[in-house]
Amino acid sequence: MWGARGPVAFGGPPAVTGGEPLPPAGPGRAAGRAWYGRRAMGTSYDVVIVGGGSAGCVLAARLSEDPARRVLLVEAGPDYGPGSLPADLVEGTQGPAASHDWGLRGVGVRGAPALELPRGRVIGGSSAVNATFALRGHPADYDGWAAAGARGWAFADVLPSFVRLERDLDFGAADHHGSDGPLPIRRYAGAERSAVADAAEAAMTSLGLPPIADHNAPGAVGVAPLPVNAVDGRRISTSSAYLDPCRSRANLDVLADTLVREVVVRRGRVEGVRLDATGEVVPAGEAVVAAGAYLSPGLLLRSGIGPAAEVAALGRPVAVDLPGVGAGLVDHPAVAIDFPFVGPVGRHARFQLVGTCHSGSASGPPDLQLVAVGPYPLGAGAHGCSVFAALLKPASRGRVLVRSADAGAPPDIDLGYFDHGGDLPRLIDGLRLAEAVTRTPAWQAITAAPAAGLPAGLPDDETEIRAWVRAHTWTYHHPVGSCAMGTDPAAGAVVDPGAHVFGVQGLSVVDASIMPGIPSANTNLPTVMVAEHLAARWDRKQPDGAPPRSPA
Numbered sequence: 001m002w003g004a005r006g007p008v009a010f011g012g013p014p015a016v017t018g019g020e021p022l023p024p025a026g027p028g029r030a031a032g033r034a035w036y037g038r039r040a041m042g043t044s045y046d047v048v049i050v051g052g053g054s055a056g057c058v059l060a061a062r063l064s065e066d067p068a069r070r071v072l073l074v075e076a077g078p079d080y081g082p083g084s085l086p087a088d089l090v091e092g093t094q095g096p097a098a099s100h101d102w103g104l105r106g107v108g109v110r111g112a113p114a115l116e117l118p119r120g121r122v123i124g125g126s127s128a129v130n131a132t133f134a135l136r137g138h139p140a141d142y143d144g145w146a147a148a149g150a151r152g153w154a155f156a157d158v159l160p161s162f163v164r165l166e167r168d169l170d171f172g173a174a175d176h177h178g179s180d181g182p183l184p185i186r187r188y189a190g191a192e193r194s195a196v197a198d199a200a201e202a203a204m205t206s207l208g209l210p211p212i213a214d215h216n217a218p219g220a221v222g223v224a225p226l227p228v229n230a231v232d233g234r235r236i237s238t239s240s241a242y243l244d245p246c247r248s249r250a251n252l253d254v255l256a257d258t259l260v261r262e263v264v265v266r267r268g269r270v271e272g273v274r275l276d277a278t279g280e281v282v283p284a285g286e287a288v289v290a291a292g293a294y295l296s297p298g299l300l301l302r303s304g305i306g307p308a309a310e311v312a313a314l315g316r317p318v319a320v321d322l323p324g325v326g327a328g329l330v331d332h333p334a335v336a337i338d339f340p341f342v343g344p345v346g347r348h349a350r351f352q353l354v355g356t357c358h359s360g361s362a363s364g365p366p367d368l369q370l371v372a373v374g375p376y377p378l379g380a381g382a383h384g385c386s387v388f389a390a391l392l393k394p395a396s397r398g399r400v401l402v403r404s405a406d407a408g409a410p411p412d413i414d415l416g417y418f419d420h421g422g423d424l425p426r427l428i429d430g431l432r433l434a435e436a437v438t439r440t441p442a443w444q445a446i447t448a449a450p451a452a453g454l455p456a457g458l459p460d461d462e463t464e465i466r467a468w469v470r471a472h473t474w475t476y477h478h479p480v481g482s483c484a485m486g487t488d489p490a491a492g493a494v495v496d497p498g499a500h501v502f503g504v505q506g507l508s509v510v511d512a513s514i515m516p517g518i519p520s521a522n523t524n525l526p527t528v529m530v531a532e533h534l535a536a537r538w539d540r541k542q543p544d545g546a547p548p549r550s551p552a
């Protein structure tokens, strides 16, 4: 039941409920669309944002609120515009969509088969294809960023940005929530609840995880309905939430189906970005790289920014020697237990209930997440359900290596799972807890005994369990940290706390790659927060770096 994308529960084909069928692939695909290529040749911009994903769309919307600032958003994938999204990008209840993917692969556990590492290649980026979990993480995650030197990123600093980004349809009236932000967030309740969510809640609380009302209340640890950014069955990407409402702005252009090769840097200052297909340079006062944790390092390296030896190996002149580019990659590893489902099927969202807790003697942010999944179709009328465990605070670090100057070549990705000796035992703690969930009467009432595999019993032998977990660990799709924020470039920092790349004027990185530590949560909401926080910080013109230029 496990595939390279993760268990069938997480990567399985989504049920399609709305939107248009996927149009044929190819660069002509979007040619008739209103949003395609809206840009006059030779136009120069105050800010060019490279990558229209979770962060890029937020930044494009916020920075173009100043009508005097000319903003261009460049995205490698298509931009369908509002109202004409392919059906699988619309459907937001059955897990990730697989249609608009970069096709990246990489090493998770050394010695285990390579993993597929999905990333959205479409406007909205990975927020347009993801599973819509909308979790903030724990205050100590962000206090840890500030303590490590990221001034202005403690929880008290970022809470207003979490509040500003959301329209929480359940808890919007609470002080720590927002009620009028762009991104709607809700939880499944009443008749929407699946038998899997009910059983998992009973099971997890019977094992001692405390019931809580709201995972996004500061410091909450326990079992509660999952907050999601899906409404009326539709996935709400940052493209729909942020970009669509401001597409008519005269000072905002969106250039889709366009791969950026590099940022052009001369004498330590940004001059523009070079488009890969034509070699054309779009002149810009400021460039923001927002290509995500796997692809932002390559953009910097091809621009001459990174470890000097790696830049030189690409045949590029070194603009800045920054050893941290590509290093510091970190992701949440996960393992799942899958069962045949025999409860009432109905038509329910696949992910509805999450529990968080601490492994062993851990304290601070929860380091384990348990997720109930299902029911999901297995074919021939059969259904399945799962419980998976994810390690939320791994100590292991991987890296992104770029071996080709060709912008179309994928990077080498090594997630470094379990390189730190403490990580594997903690994920095994999570697996044991997941197995305990599956042994409760509540869970057994909706499942049949599996024919084979782990659910028939965790091996007693520790060596066998370790081998099993190493062989079956998959990515929970949350890479961060490959262009980390900090204060000391020699110690691996790539951007300062204002997201400005050390040593280059006019260049910033704003996406999941700049997180200096991985949050104890799924990373979409934290990434949206990062972009919101920086847009506000730049516009307040704080001292740690110039804000994007506005001629006003």
Ligand SMILES: Cc1cc2nc3c(=O)[nH]c(=O)nc-3n(C[C@H](O)[C@H](O)[C@H](O)COP(=O)(O)OP(=O)(O)OC[C@H]3O[C@@H](n4cnc5c(N)ncnc54)[C@H](O)[C@@H]3O)c2cc1C
Pocket: 050, 051, 052, 053, 054, 055, 056, 074, 075, 076, 077, 096, 097, 117, 118, 119, 120, 121, 122, 123, 124, 125, 126, 127, 129, 130, 131, 132, 133, 134, 135, 258, 259, 260, 261, 290, 291, 292, 293, 295, 299, 407, 476, 477, 478, 479, 510, 511, 512, 513, 521, 522, 523, 524, 525, 527
């Ligand atoms: C399958 C899947 C499921 C997930 N599920 C969840 C979930 O349920 N909840 C959650 O919180 N998180 C989830 N995540 C993670 C979350 O979506 C990401 O952390 C977040 O989207 C990262 O945002 P980003 O802006 O850093 O990168 P992205 O959103 O990936 O954006 C990068 C953008 O840059 C573009 N780009 C890259 N290179 C270039 C170039 N050279 N030129 C032009 N454009 C370029 C890409 O096409 C993309 O649009 C999931 C991710 C995946 C892939």
